[in-house]
Amino acid sequence: MTNYPKATTAGDVLLYIPNLIGYLRVACTLLSLILMICFPRRWIIAIILYVSSFVGDLFDGLAARKLDQCSLFGGLLDMVTDRCSTTGLLCALSREHTDRPMLVLLFTMLIILDISSHWCQMYFTTSFNKHHKSAEGNQNSFALVRWYYSYYYFFGYCCVGTEFTYVAIYILARVTALDQYDTIRIGCEYFLMISIPACITKQIVNVSQLCSACHAVAAHDAEQKNK
Secondary structure, three states, rough: OOOOOOOOOOOHHOOOOOHHHHHHHHHHHHHHHHHHHHOOHHHHHHHHHHHHHHHHHHHHHHHHHHOOOOOOOHHHHHHHHHHHHHHHHHHHHHHHOOHHHHHHHHHHHHHHHHHHHHHHHHHHHHHHOOOOOOOOOOOOOOOHHHHHHHHHHHHHHHHHHHHHHHHHHHHHHHHHHHHOOHHHHHHHHHHHHHHHHHHHHHHHHHHHOOOOOOHHHHHHHHHOOOO
16 A cells, blocks of 8 residues: 655644744744833843844744745745834834934834835735745846845845844833943944944835835736737
């Protein structure tokens, strides 16, 4: 009798190791945001949870490749977790700076740009059955977008620098409000000198990504009309 391999079910995919790491990331993010917004005096625990979720993004990808458990659901979970985490942190920053409307406006614009650019990129590449970070998926993208996804160190510098810029701004707001931890405050100020250029670069990439994805979808529409 021939023994056929067991068919993979949706339940199996949901319980892939990298997806379990993804669920843990979601839990850490939600707990960190609850603490930031409702219990701001617990900001140290909140930051530890948030950074843990961010670092988990590295391990779920490694686990997916190592265990051959890559999945569309995993990519979706990863993307949604990343975007919602950043959005939540920017909302927490807005709460810390309610007395500075221009900063609140800036954080709001950053949320809009982050979500719109990544959603359009995901829609564009998924429509052609490509991964949003792959060379094949970005072959018709603008040069900056192709370069961003092709060079891992540049990609990492932008992503890590952006997230830790927001984290440093949050820590700075907390220690300033408490009028404590002068060493941490000074450290954050110096760190921001390094991370802010990465954050600005990431926003330029986001604008390019948004325009590139919209242009590619429009070009595809034109191609279909001309057939």
